[in-house]
Amino acid sequence: MRRVQASRGALPLSIVALAAAALLSACGGGSGGDISPPPDPGTPPTATYKAEIRRTAMGVPHIKADTWAGAGYGYGYAQAEDNLCTMADSFLTYRGERSQFLGADAQLLASSTIGRPKNIESDFFHRHVISDDVVQKMIAAQPDNLKQLVTGFAAGYNRYVRDVKAKAGANAACASEAWVRPVSTDDIYRRMYAANLAGGYSNFLPHIAGALAPAASGPTQLSARKAAAQFASATMQLPELQVGGHEGVGSNMIGFGTAATGDGSPLLFGNPHWYWRGPDRFYQAQLTIPGQLNVSGTSFLGIPVMLIGFNDNVAWSHTVSTARRFGFFELKLASGNPTSYLRDGVTVKMQATAITVKVKQSDGGVSPVTRTLYKSEYGPMVNLGLLNPALAWNQTTAFAMRDINGENYRTFRNWLRWNQAKSLDEFIAIQREEAAIPWVNTVAVGRGTAKAWYADIGAVPNVSPAQTTSCTTPTGLSLRASLPRVPIFDGSRGYCDWQTDADSAQKGAIGASRMPSLQREDYVANMNDSYWLTQPKAPLTDYPDIMGPAGTEAVSFRTRMGNRLAQERLAGTDRYGGNRATSDIVQRMVLNSRVLTAELFKNDALDLVCATPKITVATDPQTKEAIGRDVDTGPACAALRNWDNTGTVASRGAHVWDEFWNRAALMPAATLYNVPFDAKDAVNTPRDLKATAAAGLQQAFGAAIARIEASGYALDAPRGEVLFATRGGQKIPLYGGCGGPGYFTIACSENRLDKGGYSMDANPNGNSYMQVVRFPEGGVDARTFLTFSLSDDPASAHNGDYTRAYSAGQWLKVPFSEAEIAGDAALRSTSLSE
Numbered sequence: 001m002r003r004v005q006a007s008r009g010a011l012p013l014s015i016v017a018l019a020a021a022a023l024l025s026a027c028g029g030g031s032g033g034d035i036s037p038p039p040d041p042g043t044p045p046t047a048t049y050k051a052e053i054r055r056t057a058m059g060v061p062h063i064k065a066d067t068w069a070g071a072g073y074g075y076g077y078a079q080a081e082d083n084l085c086t087m088a089d090s091f092l093t094y095r096g097e098r099s100q101f102l103g104a105d106a107q108l109l110a111s112s113t114i115g116r117p118k119n120i121e122s123d124f125f126h127r128h129v130i131s132d133d134v135v136q137k138m139i140a141a142q143p144d145n146l147k148q149l150v151t152g153f154a155a156g157y158n159r160y161v162r163d164v165k166a167k168a169g170a171n172a173a174c175a176s177e178a179w180v181r182p183v184s185t186d187d188i189y190r191r192m193y194a195a196n197l198a199g200g201y202s203n204f205l206p207h208i209a210g211a212l213a214p215a216a217s218g219p220t221q222l223s224a225r226k227a228a229a230q231f232a233s234a235t236m237q238l239p240e241l242q243v244g245g246h247e248g249v250g251s252n253m254i255g256f257g258t259a260a261t262g263d264g265s266p267l268l269f270g271n272p273h274w275y276w277r278g279p280d281r282f283y284q285a286q287l288t289i290p291g292q293l294n295v296s297g298t299s300f301l302g303i304p305v306m307l308i309g310f311n312d313n314v315a316w317s318h319t320v321s322t323a324r325r326f327g328f329f330e331l332k333l334a335s336g337n338p339t340s341y342l343r344d345g346v347t348v349k350m351q352a353t354a355i356t357v358k359v360k361q362s363d364g365g366v367s368p369v370t371r372t373l374y375k376s377e378y379g380p381m382v383n384l385g386l387l388n389p390a391l392a393w394n395q396t397t398a399f400a401m402r403d404i405n406g407e408n409y410r411t412f413r414n415w416l417r418w419n420q421a422k423s424l425d426e427f428i429a430i431q432r433e434e435a436a437i438p439w440v441n442t443v444a445v446g447r448g449t450a451k452a453w454y455a456d457i458g459a460v461p462n463v464s465p466a467q468t469t470s471c472t473t474p475t476g477l478s479l480r481a482s483l484p485r486v487p488i489f490d491g492s493r494g495y496c497d498w499q500t501d502a503d504s505a506q507k508g509a510i511g512a513s514r515m516p517s518l519q520r521e522d523y524v525a526n527m528n529d530s531y532w533l534t535q536p537k538a539p540l541t542d543y544p545d546i547m548g549p550a551g552t553e554a555v556s557f558r559t560r561m562g563n564r565l566a567q568e569r570l571a572g573t574d575r576y577g578g579n580r581a582t583s584d585i586v587q588r589m590v591l592n593s594r595v596l597t598a599e600l601f602k603n604d605a606l607d608l609v610c611a612t613p614k615i616t617v618a619t620d621p622q623t624k625e626a627i628g629r630d631v632d633t634g635p636a637c638a639a640l641r642n643w644d645n646t647g648t649v650a651s652r653g654a655h656v657w658d659e660f661w662n663r664a665a666l667m668p669a670a671t672l673y674n675v676p677f678d679a680k681d682a683v684n685t686p687r688d689l690k691a692t693a694a695a696g697l698q699q700a701f702g703a704a705i706a707r708i709e710a711s712g713y714a715l716d717a718p719r720g721e722v723l724f725a726t727r728g729g730q731k732i733p734l735y736g737g738c739g740g741p742g743y744f745t746i747a748c749s750e751n752r753l754d755k756g757g758y759s760m761d762a763n764p765n766g767n768s769y770m771q772v773v774r775f776p777e778g779g780v781d782a783r784t785f786l787t788f789s790l791s792d793d794p795a796s797a798h799n800g801d802y803t804r805a806y807s808a809g810q811w812l813k814v815p816f817s818e819a820e821i822a823g824d825a826a827l828r829s830t831s832l833s834e
Contacts, residue, residue: 047833049073056824059798062286068145072152080160082791085174090279094190096127100358101179110278111763113198123357124209141409153304158182191302199439200326200403211381250528251319255443255452257521262580265774266445270317273746274768276788282769295419298769313447315773318440322530322548326403329378329491350374376400408459410436424449432512435505447775454524455517462499462510471496527559551679557742561596593647596742608694610637615702631702639715649720661741663700711754725760727800783811
């Protein structure tokens, strides 16, 4: 077992070895003389794993290996070195062992695609949904090179665990804990499969973990009228959709074709707005296997394949899609047997599994807790009684959930093939063939290709309009407003099964030919609205309803802002000069922190709210908390009139607008806007505030002022004082804001202003891995940020360096070629083997 390090001043081992060989030859060592070559300081020939980790500026690792297993080995080691505590904690999650070490009632430490459930619910969910048979199906579907990557990744992670436990120091917060232990390859596959479920099962974790069958009793009947009355009288408790929900996590991406860039290379801007903490946060790296793989970008922790990034010829990014990836089947239960259901008149028994979870007790002991959970042919049973008590599993009716990605084992095969793609044409062909991307849109550009590519081609349930009419149950009709475009079908009829096209990649999925895509020489873009407005000059229509709305509802202010940025750039009407989408201009443009609602509405809003010197505010329209006092509008009005309508670090007063608009936007659109949404002018509508909205706007303004006064922040405080991240006990000023007010530059804190400011230290989302990539002749030009920095270890030099660079707007020109890596001033190299 070897671990050899070299710094920028002590050249990488390959260069040292070449120099040593040349010296020996000069001394006669190469011609049979008496001087024997020194022992090879590298890896013995029998080593199973071998990798070189070259770290450059910001600690970004460039892993080089001769084999797939070696590349995985280096990548697993590097991720663990930087994020051991987060990764070890997450493997407890995927194995269903949180309660054993951390107790049943504690919540997950950080938000992720499963939210922050209690440990006990998380354990039962993962043990049930990611069962051993599912893991084996996942493994069986993978190509050999991916299997080797996974095997190496697990070995590299385990190597670091051994190293850190043998020598205390790094990752001190967790290194000595009993739950920090080696992983198996099955654990890595569990983690990979869990990522599939973010658009489906993960959003209903407690509903699946708590789907307990009622005890059998005699036949019962509930009239449709009584059932409807019970449903209507209950309050709906909808899950917070972590991916694709309100505000939630999102992303921006724009692909500029050569008509926009003005040279021979297209350009990609990619910017997922993602978790800053937890297992789903991004990790930046480069993986190189000479002649087989050379890809740079980012993946979730615990995943050995680049999910967003670039290689020598292609660059791509993703945004969360509006397409629904799941549905429910309402089951009619067999008389007197609530764990069997009828399908086309035949009784079908559910698959029961008794799952035992070990739970840590207050005295340190461990006790078992067992639940019997069930699966149907559609998928796991789900307790919709948590949505509405009338939907609870009873003697006659139960619900099963189907997530199309629960049966999609192609996801990482698709991404690995993209990692190796040699052209945009090959990239597109892979996407059409695999149709595997689980819950995101894609934008990509390629070397020598004039057009940028957009697609929402992936795994999507295949339900026809005729089925939607015939198969939607009365419950489904009742839930349609709450869960739009989610199929809730009659599970007692085979006719209601999801359909399969001739070109479907899996049973029950839409074929690639019926999913949206577009190529353009000017630009394509997506900011989490549907495929429809990928390019406002050429709206996409006539795709299955489940893919998302197409001109039937207004797009977000962030989508409008993104399109304005692109359109103004190409028209030459922004402040940057010229009319080309160059790398330098795009880098500045996407960080400018413009606020669209302020540009559109601020002057009119101030005319309506500032005419009243004092506003009597009874309650906060956002929180319903009592205020019950008069609020002086003068100072706030002055602050907003002087504000420059941006959220840059030095901009003063942005928080006043944020607090106001977040309340004003709660008013119905018909009450608020003079010009309603018009599908023919989607980038510019709705617009103009109604004068009759003055009373509601005044209440929103008064409550906003009250919140700011309670916070202690000045009304004209600079943005960087109010919005910040903390590293090493020091606040790092940030910029941007949440998507709701129309920021394109996203830093969205969940923390209330009056509870310590807009801190990005707990469970925020925002700009994460950002890339601006183009393909000049003979190379790759990539500028990147990892906004929250590479490491979660407070003692690491890379816990805050990237965040400080992001604060200063200093993009990293990330090295990609071997010459660029070798020439990086921060280069340090580690060789590993075993």
